[in-house]
Amino acid sequence: MSDEQRNTVWRFAMIFIVIALGFVAVLAKIVYIQAVERDEWLKVAEKQVPTNRPIPATRGNILDCNGRLLASSMPQYYIYMDTRVPALHEKKGELFNKHIDTLALDLATIIGDKSPAEYKAKIVGAYRHGEKRLRVCENRINYLQRQALEQNKLIKKGKYKSGIFFEDQHRRIKPYGLLASRTIGGIYGEGGSGNSGLEKGFDKELRGVDGMSSIQRIGGRNESVTVEEAQDGRDIVTTIDANLQDIVENALLAKTAERNAKWGCAILMETQTGYIRAIANLDRSEEDGKYYEAQNHAVQRVEPGSTFKTIALMAALDDGKIDIDDTVAVSRTPWKYFSVTHTDAHPMDTILTVRSALAVSSNIALAKLITRSYEGSARKFVRRIEKMGLLDSVYCEIPGADKARIEVPKDTVTLSKMSYGYSVELSPMQLLMFYNAIANGGRMMRPMLVTAVQQNGEVEESFRPEAVKSSICGKGTLRDIQGALHDVVWDDHLGTAAAKLWSKKAQSKLVNIAGKTGTAQLFMRGHGYSGKHHRMTFVGYFPEENPQYTCICMIEDPQYPYDAGMDCGSTVRVIAEKTMAYTGCYVWKDGERKLVKR
Numbered sequence: 395m396s397d398e399q400r401n402t403v404w405r406f407a408m409i410f411i412v413i414a415l416g417f418v419a420v421l422a423k424i425v426y427i428q429a430v431e432r433d434e435w436l437k438v439a440e441k442q443v444p445t446n447r448p449i450p451a452t453r454g455n456i457l458d459c460n461g462r463l464l465a466s467s468m469p470q471y472y473i474y475m476d477t478r479v480p481a482l483h484e485k486k487g488e489l490f491n492k493h494i495d496t497l498a499l500d501l502a503t504i505i506g507d508k509s510p511a512e513y514k515a516k517i518v519g520a521y522r523h524g525e526k527r528l529r530v531c532e533n534r535i536n537y538l539q540r541q542a543l544e545q546n547k548l549i550k551k552g553k554y555k556s557g558i559f560f561e562d563q564h565r566r567i568k569p570y571g572l573l574a575s576r577t578i579g580g581i582y583g584e585g586g587s588g589n590s591g592l593e594k595g596f597d598k599e600l601r602g603v604d605g606m607s608s609i610q611r612i613g614g615r616n617e618s619v620t621v622e623e624a625q626d627g628r629d630i631v632t633t634i635d636a637n638l639q640d641i642v643e644n645a646l647l648a649k650t651a652e653r654n655a656k657w658g659c660a661i662l663m664e665t666q667t668g669y670i671r672a673i674a675n676l677d678r679s680e681e682d683g684k685y686y687e688a689q690n691h692a693v694q695r696v697e698p699g700s701t702f703k704t705i706a707l708m709a710a711l712d713d714g715k716i717d718i719d720d721t722v723a724v725s726r727t728p729w730k731y732f733s734v735t736h737t738d739a740h741p742m743d744t745i746l747t748v749r750s751a752l753a754v755s756s757n758i759a760l761a762k763l764i765t766r767s768y769e770g771s772a773r774k775f776v777r778r779i780e781k782m783g784l785l786d787s788v789y790c791e792i793p794g795a796d797k798a799r800i801e802v803p804k805d806t807v808t809l810s811k812m813s814y815g816y817s818v819e820l821s822p823m824q825l826l827m828f829y830n831a832i833a834n835g836g837r838m839m840r841p842m843l844v845t846a847v848q849q850n851g852e853v854e855e856s857f858r859p860e861a862v863k864s865s866i867c868g869k870g871t872l873r874d875i876q877g878a879l880h881d882v883v884w885d886d887h888l889g890t891a892a893a894k895l896w897s898k899k900a901q902s903k904l905v906n907i908a909g910k911t912g913t914a915q916l917f918m919r920g921h922g923y924s925g926k927h928h929r930m931t932f933v934g935y936f937p938e939e940n941p942q943y944t945c946i947c948m949i950e951d952p953q954y955p956y957d958a959g960m961d962c963g964s965t966v967r968v969i970a971e972k973t974m975a976y977t978g979c980y981v982w983k984d985g986e987r988k989l990v991k992r
Contacts, residue, residue: 446621451602452564454627456578456592458636459669459845465578465593467564470534473543474559477521477528481555489555490521493548500546504539505531534563574639575687576675577792577843591690592630592843595791599847602627628854631846633669637976638662642672645968646947647685650676653952653961659691659822660948662969663830665941667859668839670790691948693795695819699914700755700958701931702815704875705828706764707752709778711871715767718874721745722759729758732807736761739913740890749874753881754888755911757814764813765806772809776802783838783863784820784828790841798824815914822948825933829909830944831866832875833935838863879908880938883963891932891959900932900963904971909934911958916951927951932962936970942977945969 456465482490498514508516513530520528535543540560543549553559566581579591587601588594605624642660650658655678662672677688710716726741736758751759768775779785784798799819803809811817823841831838840860847855867875883891883900890911891900900907912931915923933946947962947969 447607449605449607449622449624450564451604451624452626453566453581453602454600455629456600457629457631458634458639459632459671460635461631462636463569464574464632464634464636465566465568468567469537470563470565471537471540471560472534472563473530474561475517475520475528475530476526476553476557476559477517478524478526479554479557481551482521482557487521489548489551493546493556494518497546497548500543501530504542505533505535507531507533530558534565570636570639572687573636573643574634574673576690577634577673577692591792592632594793596630596844596847599630600627628847628849630844631848632844633664633667633671633842634673635671638973639672639674641972641976642945642969643674643676645965645972646674646676648968649947649961649965650678650685650949650952653949654678655949655953656951657689657691658685658947658949660965660969661692661822661826661946662973663826663841663944665830665833665935665944666839668827668830668842669845669859670841670843671943673843690792690794691950692823693790693792693821695796695799695821695824696929696948697816697818697914697917698820698825699815699912699929699931700757701825701829701910701912701933702818702820703752703755703760703813704832704879704910705779705782705784706760706775706813707748707878708782708867708871708875709775710764710767711748711874712867713767713774713778716748716763718748718878720748720763722748722751722762724751724756724758729761731761731765731810734807734810736810749878749881750885750888752878752910753885753890755882755890755913760813761810765810768809769806772806773802775809775812776800782828782866783831784824786862790823791843795823796821815912822931822946825931826944826946827862828866829933829935829946831863832872832879833908833941833944836863836865836867836869836872837861838866876908879910879934882910883907883934889959891934891963894959897957897960898964898967899959900934900967902967902971905936905974906938907934907936907967907970908938909963909966911963913956913958926954928956930956930958930961932958932966934963934966937974943970943973945973 453467455463458464494514494517498510498517501513502508502510517528517530548556549558568575568578577591579593580589581587581593582589588597593600603625606622608621642662646658646660657675657677660674661670663670673692675687675689675691676685678685711718723745724738725743728735728737738756738758740754740756746754746756746759748763751763764775779800785800798821803812803817808817827838827841838861840862842857842859845857846853882889886892886894891909893899893901900909909932914929915925916927916929918924918927928951930949930952931946933944935941935944945966947965949961952961
């Protein structure tokens with residue numbers, strides 16, 4: 395072997411030995427790291443893993459039928475400052491010292507919660523201590539305030555020179571304040587899910603889908619990098635008209651406050667569609683005696699009292715058990731039926747027709763008529779009511795709405811009390827739905843509060859009016875009931891909502907109203923039914939000659955004297971007059987008032 399060949403072999407051998415030694419060294423290092431330094435390196439690795447943070451989706455808006463905001467998520471901001479940024483410390487803090495006074499002045503002027511001196515002292519103190527995340531202002535600011543602050547010369551230089559940055563927070567607001575507040579509902583915290591009302595019923599649509607950001611180390615700094623964009627929530631369009639809502643709430647508030655009632659509820663429904671144009675719930679506060687939207691009484695069932703008489707008579711008329719002109723004797727003395735004694739609020743010794751019995755709202759007459767018709771067949775009575783659609787599950791969009799309770803009585807004594815609204819329970823919304831069907835030619839419409847779900851103004855899902863029942867009774871029965879409801883308001887001798895002495899009750903010179911009063915004694919725990927505490931109701935429709943709206947007013951425990959026609963009937967009258975004026979259903983032609991369809 396030549397010298398040149400030996401040198402070549404030697405060189406290859408050295409190269410192999412070096413590679414082998416390097417491999418052994420790398421392998422030894424790996425073993426050492428895994429066996430000895432494993433925990434330390436895992437800690438380092440954990441620090442390098444990007445930190446994921448959710449990007450909250452902006453919750454969708456709740457709009458009235460004209461597109462006005464009833465609930466919205468408005469952006470608000472916290473102001474922070476990283477006083478350690480190098481630019482603020484260069485040349486002995488030249489940039490910081492140059493702008494601190496104007497920054498403090500702008501903060502004090504635009505936000506207004508501290509003086510310039512206080513802001514300066516706070517920021518200078520944080521600057522000297524090198525605070526990384528100083529909350530410049532404790533409270534959140536709005537978008538206009540942020541825009542104004544961004545004109546400050548230091549802030550305009552950006553967060554890498556000024557150290558100042560804004561963090562978004564969204565706050566749920568109701569531009570109309572307490573208007574329809576209980577129906578709109580609320581959410582948990584600032585960015586939580588809906589906990590009541592439409593906020594809860596349409597939480598999935600309103601909530602949207604959160605995005606994701608990642609805090610990563612870029613160029614020696616922690617930067618927020620968007621990994622997935624948030625999908626903002628969709629808007630829901632309600633049937634509520636903010637102007638009509640204002641009319642209804644003000645009328646209800648005036649009466650509940652005047653009567654010092656425990657609570658009041660009023661609902662206005664569009665007859666042909668079932669659209670709820672206004673819904674008000676007012677509770678008296680035990681602390682200050684003022685009224686606030688607290689509970690959704692509109693969908694909570696209660697004993698309806700005499701408004702149920704219309705339902706009972708409709709069943710008997712449609713079953714052919716009685717005729718509208720049949721007669722029944724009533725007297726000033728109570729009528730005892732087995733173990734129960736029935737009395738009238740308007741006692742008289744006379745003979746009433748079925749029609750006039752409803753107009754004067756005689757408990758004795760109704761108890762006699764219904765027990766005479768269904769004694770021994772109470773199940774048939776309840777089944778007939780079921781056919782009207784009152785017990786159907788098709789209902790409005792408010793979560794937790796109570797179902798009606800109308801059960802087959804175990805005895806005829808209970809049946810006699812059911813005839814005028816005891817031992818049964820209906821919510822104001824269900825009563826409204828029934829009377830609206832009378833106004834609507836027998837067609838029962840589902841109460842509706844939402845007509846559409848939309849994104850960026852584009853409708854993605856719409857909801858049409860829906861009939862619960864095409865007809866709640868025969869045409870003849872319907873005409874008889876409509877006539878009796880007319881008398882309730884316009885029979886000055888018998889009608890419980892007719893004009894008496896100085897009170898107009900439900901009678902109006904501007905719009906014709908038909909409907910029914912209801913009075914129910916309240917059941918007091920441990921004491922039974924009280925003759926001193928009552929629930930008053932009036933439910934009716936207008937204009938009677940071509941119904942456009944149906945309205946119910948229910949007032950709980952008003953002060954003495956009690957009168958459903960005076961308390962609730964007059965409230966519905968005020969609502970009807972102002973509604974007709976607002977909607978322009980009436981026009982003047984040839985010196986006469988004419989009804990026109992909108």
